[in-house]
Structures are given as structure tokens and as C-alpha cells.
Amino acid sequence: MKTIGVLTSGGDAPGMNAAIRAVVRTSVFYSKRAVGIYRGYDGLIGGETNELNAKSVKNILEMGGTILQSARSDAFRTPEGREKAALTMKSQGIDGLVVIGGNGTFTGAHLLHEEHAIPVVGIPGTIDNDLFGTDMTIGYDTACNTVMECIDKIRDTANSHNRLFFVEVMGRDAGFIALHTGLATGALEVILPERNTTLEDVFASIERGQSNQKTSNIIVVAEGNKIGSTFSIADAVKQRFPEADTKVTILGHLQRGGSPSCADRINASQLGVAAVEALLNGKTDVMMGMVTGKITQTFFQQAIFNKAPLDMELVRMARILSI
Numbered sequence: 001m002k003t004i005g006v007l008t009s010g011g012d013a014p015g016m017n018a019a020i021r022a023v024v025r026t027s028v029f030y031s032k033r034a035v036g037i038y039r040g041y042d043g044l045i046g047g048e049t050n051e052l053n054a055k056s057v058k059n060i061l062e063m064g065g066t067i068l069q070s071a072r073s074d075a076f077r078t079p080e081g082r083e084k085a086a087l088t089m090k091s092q093g094i095d096g097l098v099v100i101g102g103n104g105t106f107t108g109a110h111l112l113h114e115e116h117a118i119p120v121v122g123i124p125g126t127i128d129n130d131l132f133g134t135d136m137t138i139g140y141d142t143a144c145n146t147v148m149e150c151i152d153k154i155r156d157t158a159n160s161h162n163r164l165f166f167v168e169v170m171g172r173d174a175g176f177i178a179l180h181t182g183l184a185t186g187a188l189e190v191i192l193p194e195r196n197t198t199l200e201d202v203f204a205s206i207e208r209g210q211s212n213q214k215t216s217n218i219i220v221v222a223e224g225n226k227i228g229s230t231f232s233i234a235d236a237v238k239q240r241f242p243e244a245d246t247k248v249t250i251l252g253h254l255q256r257g258g259s260p261s262c263a264d265r266i267n268a269s270q271l272g273v274a275a276v277e278a279l280l281n282g283k284t285d286v287m288m289g290m291v292t293g294k295i296t297q298t299f300f301q302q303a304i305f306n307k308a309p310l311d312m313e314l315v316r317m318a319r320i321l322s323i
């Protein structure tokens, strides 16, 4: 293998740049050519590439977003799109690929490997932390810290006005951000995609808060929860408790930005080195991960189809601590 390509795909996540840097510098360290592919699989299909060297990735370790940009490619979902991508790799002499992203990224990577025998290794990069085969995806720690800071600020104003805030956080399929930040900010309740929380449960938590004379309350709502939109939950609560001063804050895409945390930079750096070394050792069709401090490899299909488990014990503890 002489040339290694790298791309970022799906939702961007803080720490993706640290991973790109690690992939490029490790390739150069082993005397390989490194090629950056822009805008994810769309750029691979269109041949949007640029050779990168150790200097091209200087001063990006601390930057949020991705210098290669990202995309959710519809074209790559088709066999024709993947055929074009394989042709780009052939014509540009790219022998192996490192893809940084989440579920959708690895679904595409698996098909590229299967249909065109292209060596491809993945690095888990998503704020959602919803990939099986790694303790922490790149971007998750930074996103949690961002959300925690925001909720702390909301708590200040909630306290000053005796208000009940519903704070919606990202996570359409997974409640990692909601559960962990709920615990870290002392939320009264967390509403998760993984649990069948009902409006009655939410009402009961509010009643519990009232009987304990809590002056401010935060309810963290994961966007993919099973009850409904955060505004509809807040409306139902207002109808049940007309005296409650309710407010809704949707944190949205600010959760995806910002300089990566120390943990994300280290995770991204380790996985970037490991991904290139895995490719050079003939590995393919696998996602690199870090499990209890050790580098692991998980087949793409396993990483995609197995659900990353949420620690339900934390739900119980959050409840104990929110009295």
C-alpha cells in the first residue's frame, strides 16, 4: 500500500480534525502518500482530492469541524455511485481508505469493501456515541461538555425565576448525551429514546420536585425520545400544571461545534494512528475503537447492527440524586 486516502462523512464532530491529522502524519511517518478527500463520499465520487503532508495538517488539532468538510451522500447509497468512487480511487492511485464518521459512513464503507475489494478502515466520529465497539466516539466528550455548560447557564436563570426548563439535546436514536448531561447537571428528569417514559412519568417527577420545594427544574429531552416534540411535552406539562412557568430551549447544532476537549483529541489521535497501522497490516472492513483503554477492531456490520448499550444504572442514580 503506497497511498492512503482519508475522508470525513455524516454529521461533523469536534475531534475529526485531530483524527485527520493523525491519519496524515502516521501515513507520512511510514513513508506513504496521504490524500485528503473533500465532502465525504460525494467528493470521492467527484474526485475532489488533494495530497496532504505533515505540514498541511499543522494547527488543526484544536479546531472544531472538519477541514475536509463532510456530507451525507445520497449518490453513494447507489451501486453506481460506489462504482464511480472506486474508479476515482483507481485513477488517483489511492490504495486504501480511512473513513471517519458514524453508522451511515460505515454502511457505505462496508459496501465499498464488499463490492470493490477496497481496503477500508473506520474511525468512529459522531457526537451521538451510538456505535457499538468503542467506549467513546470522537466528538461525544466535547458535545457533553458544551451541553453541560449551556445547562449550567440555563440553571442560573431558571433559579432566578423559579422556572421549569425543557432542554432538548441531540441524539435521534441514542440518549447518551441526554443521560450523561442530565446526570452532570442535576436534571429532574431525562427523557431518552431508549426508555418508554410517559407524560405521566414526567408529571410524577414534577410533583416530586414540587413536594420537595425545588426552586428550579431542568428536564433534559433527547430529540429522539418516544413521547414527542419537546414543545408538545412542555405544552402538556403546562396544561397539567398551569401555575408552572415553563420554557423550552433547543440546543441544536451548537452541540456539534467548538474546539475538541482533551479526551477527544487524545482519542482521535490514538484511533488515527491505529487506523493507518491496521490498514498497513492488511486489515479491512473494520472500525477501530477504544474499549477500557485498549485499541480494538470491530467489523463494520457489527458496529452498525449492534446497539451501543446505555448504562441504565445511571438513570436510577440520576433519579436518586434529583430529589
Ligand code: F6P
Pocket: 011, 102, 126, 127, 128, 170, 171, 172, 223, 256
Ligand atoms: O448524528 C449526529 C447528529 O448530530 C444527530 O445527533 C442529529 O440528530 C443529526 O446529526 C442532525 O443531522 P443534520 O446536521 O444533518 O441535521
